[in-house]
Amino acid sequence: MTIREFKLPDVGEGVAEGELVQWLVEPGDAVSEDQPVAEVETDKALVEIPSSYDGTVKELRAEEGEMVPVGDVIITFEVAEEAEEPEAAGESEAEEATEAEATESEATEAEATEAETTTPGERVFAPPSTRRLARELDVDLQSVAGSGPGGRVTDADVRAAAEAGTERRTAESPEPRSVTFGSGTPAVSRREPDEPTVSRREPDEPTVSRREAGDRTARAVERVAEERASSRAAGRERTLATPATRRVAEELDVDIDDVPTEKTREGEPFVTAAMVHDYAESQRAAAETATEVEAEVGSVSEARAAEAPAETLAPEETVEATGGESGPVPGDRVPYRGVRRSIGEHMQRSKAEIPHAVHYDGVDVTDLVRLRERLRPIAANRGVKLTYMPFVLKAVASALREHPYMNASLDEDAEEIVLHDEYNVGVATATDAGLMVPVVRDVDEKGLVEIAAELNDKVERTRERTIGREEMQGGTFTVTNVGVVGGEYASPIVNHPEVGILAMGAIEKRPTVVDDDVVARHTLPLSLAIDHRVVDGAVAAEFTNHLKSSLSTPERLLLE
Amino acid sequence: MVVGDVTTGTEVLVIGAGPGGYVAAIRAAQRGLDTTLVERDAYGGVCLNRGCIPSKAYITATDVAHEAATAEEMGIHADPAVDMAAMRDWKDGVVDRLTGGVEKLCKANGVDLVEGTARFTGENTVRVEHGGEGQGSETVEFERCIVSTGSRPIQLPGFDFADDPVLSSADALDLDTVPDRLVVVGAGYIGMELSTVFAKLGTDVTVVEMLSDVLPGYEDDVARVVRTKAENLGVGFNFGEGASGWRDSADGGIVVTTETEDGEESSYAADAVLVAVGRRPVTDTLDLENAGLEPNEDGFLETDDRTRTERDHIHAVGDVAGEPMLAHKASAEGIVAAEVAAGEPAALDHQAIPAAVFTDPEIATVGLTQAEAEEEGFTPAVGQMPFNASGRALTTGHTDGFVRVVADEESGFVLGGQIVGPEASELVAELALAIEMGATLSDVASTIHTHPTLAEAVMEAAENAMGEAIHTLNR
Numbered sequence A: 001m002t003i004r005e006f007k008l009p010d011v012g013e014g015v016a017e018g019e020l021v022q023w024l025v026e027p028g029d030a031v032s033e034d035q036p037v038a039e040v041e042t043d044k045a046l047v048e049i050p051s052s053y054d055g056t057v058k059e060l061r062a063e064e065g066e067m068v069p070v071g072d073v074i075i076t077f078e079v080a081e082e083a084e085e086p087e088a089a090g091e092s093e094a095e096e097a098t099e100a101e102a103t104e105s106e107a108t109e110a111e112a113t114e115a116e117t118t119t120p121g122e123r124v125f126a127p128p129s130t131r132r133l134a135r136e137l138d139v140d141l142q143s144v145a146g147s148g149p150g151g152r153v154t155d156a157d158v159r160a161a162a163e164a165g166t167e168r169r170t171a172e173s174p175e176p177r178s179v180t181f182g183s184g185t186p187a188v189s190r191r192e193p194d195e196p197t198v199s200r201r202e203p204d205e206p207t208v209s210r211r212e213a214g215d216r217t218a219r220a221v222e223r224v225a226e227e228r229a230s231s232r233a234a235g236r237e238r239t240l241a242t243p244a245t246r247r248v249a250e251e252l253d254v255d256i257d258d259v260p261t262e263k264t265r266e267g268e269p270f271v272t273a274a275m276v277h278d279y280a281e282s283q284r285a286a287a288e289t290a291t292e293v294e295a296e297v298g299s300v301s302e303a304r305a306a307e308a309p310a311e312t313l314a315p316e317e318t319v320e321a322t323g324g325e326s327g328p329v330p331g332d333r334v335p336y337r338g339v340r341r342s343i344g345e346h347m348q349r350s351k352a353e354i355p356h357a358v359h360y361d362g363v364d365v366t367d368l369v370r371l372r373e374r375l376r377p378i379a380a381n382r383g384v385k386l387t388y389m390p391f392v393l394k395a396v397a398s399a400l401r402e403h404p405y406m407n408a409s410l411d412e413d414a415e416e417i418v419l420h421d422e423y424n425v426g427v428a429t430a431t432d433a434g435l436m437v438p439v440v441r442d443v444d445e446k447g448l449v450e451i452a453a454e455l456n457d458k459v460e461r462t463r464e465r466t467i468g469r470e471e472m473q474g475g476t477f478t479v480t481n482v483g484v485v486g487g488e489y490a491s492p493i494v495n496h497p498e499v500g501i502l503a504m505g506a507i508e509k510r511p512t513v514v515d516d517d518v519v520a521r522h523t524l525p526l527s528l529a530i531d532h533r534v535v536d537g538a539v540a541a542e543f544t545n546h547l548k549s550s551l552s553t554p555e556r557l558l559l560e
Numbered sequence B: 001m002v003v004g005d006v007t008t009g010t011e012v013l014v015i016g017a018g019p020g021g022y023v024a025a026i027r028a029a030q031r032g033l034d035t036t037l038v039e040r041d042a043y044g045g046v047c048l049n050r051g052c053i054p055s056k057a058y059i060t061a062t063d064v065a066h067e068a069a070t071a072e073e074m075g076i077h078a079d080p081a082v083d084m085a086a087m088r089d090w091k092d093g094v095v096d097r098l099t100g101g102v103e104k105l106c107k108a109n110g111v112d113l114v115e116g117t118a119r120f121t122g123e124n125t126v127r128v129e130h131g132g133e134g135q136g137s138e139t140v141e142f143e144r145c146i147v148s149t150g151s152r153p154i155q156l157p158g159f160d161f162a163d164d165p166v167l168s169s170a171d172a173l174d175l176d177t178v179p180d181r182l183v184v185v186g187a188g189y190i191g192m193e194l195s196t197v198f199a200k201l202g203t204d205v206t207v208v209e210m211l212s213d214v215l216p217g218y219e220d221d222v223a224r225v226v227r228t229k230a231e232n233l234g235v236g237f238n239f240g241e242g243a244s245g246w247r248d249s250a251d252g253g254i255v256v257t258t259e260t261e262d263g264e265e266s267s268y269a270a271d272a273v274l275v276a277v278g279r280r281p282v283t284d285t286l287d288l289e290n291a292g293l294e295p296n297e298d299g300f301l302e303t304d305d306r307t308r309t310e311r312d313h314i315h316a317v318g319d320v321a322g323e324p325m326l327a328h329k330a331s332a333e334g335i336v337a338a339e340v341a342a343g344e345p346a347a348l349d350h351q352a353i354p355a356a357v358f359t360d361p362e363i364a365t366v367g368l369t370q371a372e373a374e375e376e377g378f379t380p381a382v383g384q385m386p387f388n389a390s391g392r393a394l395t396t397g398h399t400d401g402f403v404r405v406v407a408d409e410e411s412g413f414v415l416g417g418q419i420v421g422p423e424a425s426e427l428v429a430e431l432a433l434a435i436e437m438g439a440t441l442s443d444v445a446s447t448i449h450t451h452p453t454l455a456e457a458v459m460e461a462a463e464n465a466m467g468e469a470i471h472t473l474n475r
């Protein structure tokens, strides 16, 4: 028998950690390959982790409720000697081997001189002043090839190593080199010396007053652009980082996906705490410069960070927090993480970046109610439950086509509004863990029943949390049905980077004026929130009018 | 005069004004930090008041007398009379000048000097009790603290330093008469230095040492030179014996008794007994537990390469922070502590710490011995130059000893050196520099050395290691 360690695999979320929600096995249990052993909740989903071995569970290395970094051993198995290396483990070992080789070949590349320099006892021959310089520039002397006699390391060698530093570190050590400064030590700048200090301004810059106004603006813009170059948001979709780094990012209010990095780990962008700090600092500096320049020139439009690709969460304030039989009780402090935190962060960002405007209206859906009654049995015959939502989605797609700016995103970095050529509508869905937004793609090209079937399936899988991440991506507009729970109007938060979100109230009989008489009619309250940077209130009203005409005369939808 | 309790604040508080503490305080002040230095006894610490400086003063003074008395070969016939009280006054003058200098330097650099004993009352506070009745105390709040409380001599059971005939090294350096007979317990460097001093003053010196040789820790061929010379000076050695007690004797002197491991007893008649069996770090003056600190098993405060203790904001330097207990190591650490406190990337990254024993002849070593180099995996190239082949050594009348250089054969980098002989303590500086700079044997050999000097022996030893010496047979 041999012991096999099993590491938390990359669960495909682009996150470096996951919460171990529940163990599905106990030590001593016999398991077979692919049998689920644990449930792990990541930022986005609950996933079951399958065993890669046939054998017996030896030891559980993580507690339920613990945040586990990807790559940490979570469980060990006892397996028969001759058991073949399962693919996953084989892979990771192969990877390790490659890493080791890479390091090795790097070392050889560093030439014979290095072998001479790092003589036995890990000793590096370099004068004290050079050793100090290495500390100042955060260069690991062990890795510097000395060019002096006998391989002695010189100041020039250290400087060259510092310049090549970023790449070198990327290639050599996935971990940030251990920094021995303690928490109490006044911070010593760890920024590479050759990295432009973001807030620096040309000292000999001629005063603006002597320049042409246009020229001035151009120069100012240029400067902002320059400064920004170093503070540009990377806007990745996936970023690996340790929980500690994520915490730092949170504290500094930095989106980890925006932190530039050249490092990778297992082929994924990897961000360290130091990078987060540097990025936060450069952001701050860039903001300062922008303000300075604005003051000088008057109006230089605020360039912004590139936006993150479509997220899957929708905006709604009325989300139920996680619940469960053995869940937290009043008086507890519930950890803010996983899906809850992911929603929270997303909302925060949307609310902070997007100037919202909300348009309220109501529509008489008496005909829609009748139409649905007629179509319901037909759909049921085909095994599909028909709700109002497919009608609303069709109406939305039709309105979006009419108003392309409502089916758009603002690319702040490029200073462009991206008009989408797909009509992918997300449907906010409450789950035990919080709000999720499965997306129905190409709503304009699909029929009502088709949409209904797809939607039902997706909503169900979302509630069960078995839906794939891709199925929650790529939305261009979101619909949220607050009416299911109750209520008429809401102020939904736009699902960044989309431009609009529509909240449906409950369809109920309400007093309505028809031909001067107040009569009871089925009506649907509508609340449309928009990104006011992209569209104005008039567009919101027109969009809503379009929806209203579709929904009040639903036969039209059949022609769509 | 401060009565009652007042509170002051400081960025850096340094406790102890020995070579670790005062250097740290001055450097911290130079770096613009608001710095307070607390000393309960005397500026300069053990080194200036009761250690390095007074011992070296006596060593030189007694050398002068001894040289004069033993220069018949050179045609000099003299019988110098030594006035011990006057010699002590001269020594005191030297000490005063140096300690006064330390105090002035501190003030000139803007260090606040506080007299008293500092004890921790919290993680960021100490109470300083001013010496003397009614002097009161004050609380000092600090951001960072550098502890440099040094060490004190170990007291042997049965030998109380409070008793007149029992001398600590400090007492021995403050005598106004020369004892006729002296038993020295311990043949470490302090015992050997002081034995030599008294032997040269005409005292009948008997050394009792538990181990089997003098100067434990030094290579045999190095220690042998010193032991032979000491024996020639009339010092008697008794190895394998531990001092067990003393009593007054009828002749007005004392009798010191010793015991071997097998229980064999011996006794030695003497006028005084000097106990020099080592030094122990001083932490009991500090109430460390109030700062959340605890000394290790050996009584030292453990530190990292930035001199920080377990509590990042509290540094420890010098004797209290560990071996080797040497003044220059204390100062080097003090500098690093202050610079780290100032946020600089300073670290203890030296390759080697030199050490000197001011016996006759002197011993000085730095870096690796041949055996240590082999242990570390080097293939050492070793070169040696005996002083009896040095022109300058012959002209001084001191030809005992040698210079040995240890280098890495492949690269030629100098790894260490052992010198026993005249001015060894001065000569070692060149090798220390060579080691720190990553100089090779060829660098040392190709540097032109003044003729005729003792330093030429260093160059010769380097050449010898390369198999290219002129004045010695290459091996």
Ligand SMILES: Cc1cc2nc3c(=O)[nH]c(=O)nc-3n(C[C@H](O)[C@H](O)[C@H](O)COP(=O)(O)OP(=O)(O)OC[C@H]3O[C@@H](n4cnc5c(N)ncnc54)[C@H](O)[C@@H]3O)c2cc1C
Pocket (backbone or CB within 6 Å): B015, B016, B017, B018, B019, B020, B021, B038, B039, B040, B041, B042, B044, B045, B046, B047, B048, B050, B051, B052, B053, B055, B116, B117, B118, B119, B148, B149, B150, B151, B169, B170, B190, B282, B285, B286, B317, B318, B319, B320, B325, B326, B327, B328, B329, B330, B356, B358
């Ligand atoms: C006889 C002798 C000869 C020596 N010769 C040499 C030599 O040749 N070369 C060499 O390198 N080294 C020599 N040494 C060793 C050297 O003296 C020490 O290594 C050196 O003094 C250590 O410096 P330090 O700053 O750590 O502590 P110390 O010099 O011991 O200073 C510590 C100071 O802290 C003060 N203090 C302690 N507690 C408190 C408190 N709570 N509040 C306020 N003040 C406090 C003490 O009064 C003392 O002044 C010799 C030592 C002796 C005894």
